[in-house]
Structure formats: structure tokens, C-alpha cells
Amino acid sequence: MMSAVDFLAWVRGPMFNIALIIFIFGVIVRLLEMLLIGRKPDYSEARESAFAGGVRTIFRRFMPADTGTLQRSTTVIFAGYVFHIGFFIVLLLFVPHILLIKDTLGIQWAGLPTPIIDAATVMTLLALLVLLINRLVNPILRFLSTFQDYLIWLLVFLPVLTGYMAFHHFIQPYQLVLALHILSVELLMIVFPFTKLMHTFTLFFARWYNGAIAGRKGVKA
Amino acid sequence: MSTATFERGYAAFKEQIDSPIAAFFNSCVHCGMCAEACLFYTETGDPKYTPIHKLEPLRKVWYQEYTLLGRLTSLLGLTERLTDADLAEWKHLIYDSCTLCGRCSVVCPVGNDLVYMIRKAREGMVAAGHSPEGQIGAAKRAVIIGSPMGVQFVTLQAQIKHAEKTTGLTIPIDQTGVEFLVVLSSMEIINYPEYLEAIAKIMHQADKTWTLCSSAFEATNTGIQIGSSDIARQLVNRIVEAAENLRVKTVISPECGHAYTVLRWEGPNLIGRPYRFKVRHIIEVLDEFRAGGKLKTEGFEEARLTFHDPCQLVRRGGVIEQPRKLLGMVARNFVEMEDAGKMNWCCGGGGGVSAIDEAEELRTKVFNRKKIQLEKLKVDTLVTACANCRIILEEGLEAYEMDLPVVGLTEMIAEHLVEDK
Structure with missing residues (x-):
């Protein structure tokens, strides 16, 4: 039987390397298989710059298209913002995470005080719960949702939850809960390239293509 | 096929x-x-x-x-x-x-x-x-007869004679070296002959040379609606050949949303090279005339009116400001619909849906969105710049028992044209 300390060493060592390699190579392969298909040239006379349109849309889509959209999709927009912002605050501004990034990549930045991280974690968990309930209750989302949508929800929820539990020492020994936290992140990294989590990277391409197609026509998409 | x-x-x-x-x-x-x-x-x-x-x-x-x-x-x-x-x-x-x-x-x-x-x-x-069967039929007619609604050049010739009589102007056919080649949609030939008369009057007053073409008068492209590049290419090629043979500078797309999308944006990609001419929607041309002082109008519409943005003109075409500037010349009591411009709601019959019989019930149901938009405004007249939107709007208004005339922007401008030449 593996002890908690051994378990922690394993998830921090070999398992982390495996997850990191799958994540990095997976993302590269997925981006290449997308970009290598290519696209046909557009011979139509452009009204405005496609390039400028592409860049514009990358930024514009961080905001809802109009107030009508905001009114019709309020829950998913608000809970979506809170979840994404909260998740990135916790991921990138929690001091132990910054130290890990420093050890791995050699770059670092200033973190936020832990009470703020703690609040952001709770907000993120609540937003995720709202998004799950919305997915189960809203007729459009219930209709659209596949097994993957629920699996990804769980795989995103678990690192945030276990992180919170580890920070507050909810499970003893501490090494065990920390190991579970790291393992849940590794699971997320492993499935990342093969699921909708890829949108983290591909949405910039999608927005660029959409904005470039519209921009050529003089439409601010 | x-x-x-x-x-x-x-x-x-x-x-x-x-x-x-x-x-x-x-x-x-x-x-x-x-x-x-x-x-x-x-x-x-x-x-x-x-x-x-x-x-x-x-x-x-x-x-x-x-x-x-x-x-x-x-x-x-x-x-x-x-x-x-x-x-x-x-x-x-x-x-x-x-x-x-x-x-x-x-x-x-x-x-x-x-x-x-x-x-x-x-x-x-x-x-x-x-x-859908309806679209396949329309596409076959377009390829074989030359027009999805089965309109032949003889039909157009009758229209031309009538327009010449009404306006007292000659309508040029197959003229080379002129500035504009005007193409029409079937809807305009059959249902809205006022459009051709409006063009004749406006071109005359603006001192512009133009022509119709006997081998390429139809801009409606069923190939695009059904989703067949082969058919779309054949149909757009007729206009490309006509425009390049007649050596026109610009082809004017009619008041028809998807015809503009085909001619302006998809056409060059269908034939695999850039055109040797420009393509402009009639509304863009009229706005250029306006800006250049070539379009003079008199009098104003008394009615409270609004403009229905055709999707292919705004969201898919980038023609958003021009119709508003033109309306400003002839309408004092113009009000915008909610979500006007880039976010406007479709009439429900674009993209070939109007040619699908099985879709009619659903199309009428979703027209409810337009009904809500219009009811909020309490207007007397609805203006648009797409003959297909216009038909669908008329049908929808009738189905919901709303009494509201629908007018094409080009003919509204022509009615206020200063005719001093």
C-alpha cells in the first residue's frame, strides 16, 4: 500500500511529467491538424481589411454582442464570466501556483493575498454549480449537452474543489488531499487536447476567422 | 447535376x-x-x-x-x-x-x-x-430557362416596353462600354416593375450610362440558396461574361439580399479569379450618387416609416449606413426598429427558405418576431431594399392581419426625384 507521501511524490514526479507531455504534444498536434487543412483564397474585392477585422473580433467577443443577447442569455454570460475570471485568478495568482510555474518555466509574478484567492475559489465553485444547474434545467442546454459536457464540468470542478479542501486542510493527512488536488489537475491536462477544453486556444483562431470574413465585407463582427 | x-x-x-x-x-x-x-x-x-x-x-x-x-x-x-x-x-x-x-x-x-x-x-x-424539392425545381429552371421563376427575356421585354412608355425614356439593352450593367431579380420582373422604371429615371437624371443584358438579366442565384457551387458558378458566370463582354465598369446588384452576396462576395471565388469589374448594390450606388450631388430629391414622405434591414445587406454585406442616409433625403418621420442595423431580425424567408413549400408554416410562425418589432413602432409604411424580404414581409403582414404597405427604397427615392432633364 502506497503511503500518502509516496502518492504525493508520484503525482508530483512521473505522473506530472506524463500529464505535461500529453498536454503539450496534444495541444500542438490538435492545433496543427486544424491549421494544416488550410483554406481557399478569397478573390472578392475587399471593402475593409480582413486582418483588422480578425484582430477586432478577437477582442470584441469578450463582450456580449448587444443588450438583447445579454438579456436573453443572462445566466450563462454572468456565471460564465465569474467562472472564467475566478478560475484564472486562482490558477495564476495563488502564490504556491506561481512558485510551481517559476520552478517549471522560470518566470514569475506577484500573487494575491490568500483571503482574496479564497473568495475567488468560492465564487468559482458557486459559478460552476450555477452553470451545471443551468445545463440541467435550461431546455436548450439540456438538449445540446453530451456526456463530454458533464465530464468536463466535473474535471474542471474537481481541481478547484480539492484545491480549496487542501488549503483548508479538510482531509488528513495534508499530503493526501494535496496529491488528490494535483492528480485532478493532471486529469484535466490529459483530457484537455481531446475535448472542448481546446477552446482555450482555438477560440482565438475561430474569432479571427469570423472577424476576418466579416471585416472584409466591412462588418464589425 | x-x-x-x-x-x-x-x-x-x-x-x-x-x-x-x-x-x-x-x-x-x-x-x-x-x-x-x-x-x-x-x-x-x-x-x-x-x-x-x-x-x-x-x-x-x-x-x-x-x-x-x-x-x-x-x-x-x-x-x-x-x-x-x-x-x-x-x-x-x-x-x-x-x-x-x-x-x-x-x-x-x-x-x-x-x-x-x-x-x-x-x-x-x-x-x-x-x-428541398422546391429549390431543386427552381435551380433546374434557372439553369435551363435562365431564371428560377421561369422568367424569359420575352417577359422582360414586355416590362421594358411598359417602362419606356411610362417614363418616356429609352431603356438600353446590350450596350457596350457603358458604366453600369443592371441586373434584376425575378421578383422585380414579375412583382415589382416599378424598380426598372425607378432605375431608368434615376440614371437619366444622374447622367449615367447603363444597360440591361439580354443574356444576363437575372441576378437571383438558386445555386447559392440550395448550396450547389456548380449551379451557382454557372449562373454567376452568365453575368461575369456579360459584364466583361460589354466592358462595363460596375455591375449593379438589385434590391435582393442573396443576389448581392453571390455577386459581390462569392462570385469571384466560384469562378476562381477576381472580376474585371466592380459589383455594387443599388443602395450603395444611390448613396454614391447622393454624395456626388447626382441624386436630387424634392418633398418628403408624410408617413411614419421604418426600415427593415435585409440580413445579406447588413450582417453579411456591410451596407448599413447607406439606406439611412438615403431615407434622410425623403423621410422626416423615420424611426428605427429595435435591434436595427447589424443585429436586425430576419424576415424569415431568406437563404432560399421562401422557395420551400414545406417551410411555409414555420416561416409564418417565426414572422412573429418581425410582428413584435413592428407593433412597438406603430408605423404607417415599411421600407426595405430586398425584393425577397419584401414579398415575405407582405405575406407575413397579411397572415397576421396587419395593414402596412411595404415599399422598396429605390422606388421611394425615384418618386421624389427632381426631374429637370
Whole structure:
């Protein structure tokens, strides 16, 4: 039987390397298989710059298209913002995470005080719960949702939850809960390239293509 | 068209997939916001009309053919493969309930251009033999007779004679070296002859040379609506050949949304090279005349009026300000519809939906969105710049027992034209 300390060493060592390699190579392969298909040239006379349109849309889509959209999709927009912002605050501004990034990549930045991280974690968990309930209750989302949508929800929820539990020492020994936290992140990294989590990277391409197609026509998409 | 089979359809789907399509499918997180942007969902409440769901057949082909994991799992028989039955089921979603209006493409938070995808999915549907009967008939007539509504040049000649009599002007046919080649939509030839008279008067007053062409008078392109590049190419080629043979500087697209999309944006890609002429929508041309002092009007409309933005002109075409500037010349009591301009709601009959008999009931149901928009304004007249929108608006208003005249912008301008020449 593996002890908690051994378990922690394993998830921090070999398992982390495996997850990191799958994540990095997976993302590269997925981006290449997308970009290598290519696209046909557009011979139509452009009204405005496609390039400028592409860049514009990358930024514009961080905001809802109009107030009508905001009114019709309020829950998913608000809970979506809170979840994404909260998740990135916790991921990138929690001091132990910054130290890990420093050890791995050699770059670092200033973190936020832990009470703020703690609040952001709770907000993120609540937003995720709202998004799950919305997915189960809203007729459009219930209709659209596949097994993957629920699996990804769980795989995103678990690192945030276990992180919170580890920070507050909810499970003893501490090494065990920390190991579970790291393992849940590794699971997320492993499935990342093969699921909708890829949108983290591909949405910039999608927005660029959409904005470039519209921009050529003089439409601010 | 060669015989349609599932295999040909599958190959056509595969051929249509490019990097943008892959980026779009990779990015979808199933947030459902595209449904709320689509009048087929908002007016029916049926989630099957969610735009991204309409693209399941295309997604399956992308996953099976263009992703390593998809190829692997389908080799092992773990993936649900696309079937002919899927396509039969999706015909209603890809044709009857999508007008290519593009609201979803503007709303999607990850940036998916869903209309770009539907347009491509239709190529696969045609090749597989799952396109609507009404559109197939219209496309055959367009190829064989020269016009989807079966209009022949003789019909147009009768129109021309009538217009010449009414206006006292000569309507030029097959003139070389003139500035503009004017093409028409079937709707304008059959239902709205006022358009041709308006053009004759406006060109005369602006001192511009123009012509109609006996071999290329029809701008309606059923190939685009049904999703067949082969047919679309044949039809657009008639106009390209005419324009280049007559050495015109500019081809004027009529008051017809999709004709503009075909001529202005898709045409060069269909023939595989840039044009040797320009393409402008009539509204763009009129606005250029206005800016250059070539369009003088007198008097104002008394009626309280609003403008219905044709989707292919605003969201898919970039002609947003021009109709407003033109209306400003002749209307004092102009009010904007809610969501006017880039976010306007479709009439429900674009993208070929108006040619599908089976879609009529649904189309009338979703017209409710336009009804709500119009009721808030309490206007006396509705102006638009697309003959197809105009027909659908008239039909919808009739179905909902609303008494509201629908007018084309070009003829409204012509009615106020200063005729001093």
C-alpha cells in the first residue's frame, strides 16, 4: 500500500511529467491538424481589411454582442464570466501556483493575498454549480449537452474543489488531499487536447476567422 | 447535376471542411447562446433549432476525417458514423429553418461563424440528394430557362416596353462600354416593375450610362440558396461574361439580399479569379450618387416609416449606413426598429427558405418576431431594399392581419426625384 507521501511524490514526479507531455504534444498536434487543412483564397474585392477585422473580433467577443443577447442569455454570460475570471485568478495568482510555474518555466509574478484567492475559489465553485444547474434545467442546454459536457464540468470542478479542501486542510493527512488536488489537475491536462477544453486556444483562431470574413465585407463582427 | 448519392454527399462534406470549420468545431462549448440569437428558436421554443445542432452532420464528418482521435475511434468502430438517415432528418434543420441570416455568427462568444458552416453543409446535402424539392425545381429552371421563376427575356421585354412608355425614356439593352450593367431579380420582373422604371429615371437624371443584358438579366442565384457551387458558378458566370463582354465598369446588384452576396462576395471565388469589374448594390450606388450631388430629391414622405434591414445587406454585406442616409433625403418621420442595423431580425424567408413549400408554416410562425418589432413602432409604411424580404414581409403582414404597405427604397427615392432633364 502506497503511503500518502509516496502518492504525493508520484503525482508530483512521473505522473506530472506524463500529464505535461500529453498536454503539450496534444495541444500542438490538435492545433496543427486544424491549421494544416488550410483554406481557399478569397478573390472578392475587399471593402475593409480582413486582418483588422480578425484582430477586432478577437477582442470584441469578450463582450456580449448587444443588450438583447445579454438579456436573453443572462445566466450563462454572468456565471460564465465569474467562472472564467475566478478560475484564472486562482490558477495564476495563488502564490504556491506561481512558485510551481517559476520552478517549471522560470518566470514569475506577484500573487494575491490568500483571503482574496479564497473568495475567488468560492465564487468559482458557486459559478460552476450555477452553470451545471443551468445545463440541467435550461431546455436548450439540456438538449445540446453530451456526456463530454458533464465530464468536463466535473474535471474542471474537481481541481478547484480539492484545491480549496487542501488549503483548508479538510482531509488528513495534508499530503493526501494535496496529491488528490494535483492528480485532478493532471486529469484535466490529459483530457484537455481531446475535448472542448481546446477552446482555450482555438477560440482565438475561430474569432479571427469570423472577424476576418466579416471585416472584409466591412462588418464589425 | 450528376446523380446524388450518400457517398457523393459525404465526399462533398469532406471537401468543404477547412481550417475555419475545424477552428469553429474545436471551439464550441455548448453554451446555447446561438439558439437565443435564432428566430427559429426564439419563436418556437424548440431546442432542435439551436444553430450549432443544425451542423451535427458536418461536425461528424470533421471529427471522423480531420481529427486523429476521430479517425482512430471510427477505425475501431467506436464513433457513431454519419448515415443517410441523419441527412434525411437534418434536411428540415439545414434548409427549412435556416435563412442564413447570420445573427448566430455575430453572437457566438467563441467566434464561430455558423452561417459559413451551414452554407458549406448545404453543399453536402445537395450532393447527397437531400435538398428541398422546391429549390431543386427552381435551380433546374434557372439553369435551363435562365431564371428560377421561369422568367424569359420575352417577359422582360414586355416590362421594358411598359417602362419606356411610362417614363418616356429609352431603356438600353446590350450596350457596350457603358458604366453600369443592371441586373434584376425575378421578383422585380414579375412583382415589382416599378424598380426598372425607378432605375431608368434615376440614371437619366444622374447622367449615367447603363444597360440591361439580354443574356444576363437575372441576378437571383438558386445555386447559392440550395448550396450547389456548380449551379451557382454557372449562373454567376452568365453575368461575369456579360459584364466583361460589354466592358462595363460596375455591375449593379438589385434590391435582393442573396443576389448581392453571390455577386459581390462569392462570385469571384466560384469562378476562381477576381472580376474585371466592380459589383455594387443599388443602395450603395444611390448613396454614391447622393454624395456626388447626382441624386436630387424634392418633398418628403408624410408617413411614419421604418426600415427593415435585409440580413445579406447588413450582417453579411456591410451596407448599413447607406439606406439611412438615403431615407434622410425623403423621410422626416423615420424611426428605427429595435435591434436595427447589424443585429436586425430576419424576415424569415431568406437563404432560399421562401422557395420551400414545406417551410411555409414555420416561416409564418417565426414572422412573429418581425410582428413584435413592428407593433412597438406603430408605423404607417415599411421600407426595405430586398425584393425577397419584401414579398415575405407582405405575406407575413397579411397572415397576421396587419395593414402596412411595404415599399422598396429605390422606388421611394425615384418618386421624389427632381426631374429637370
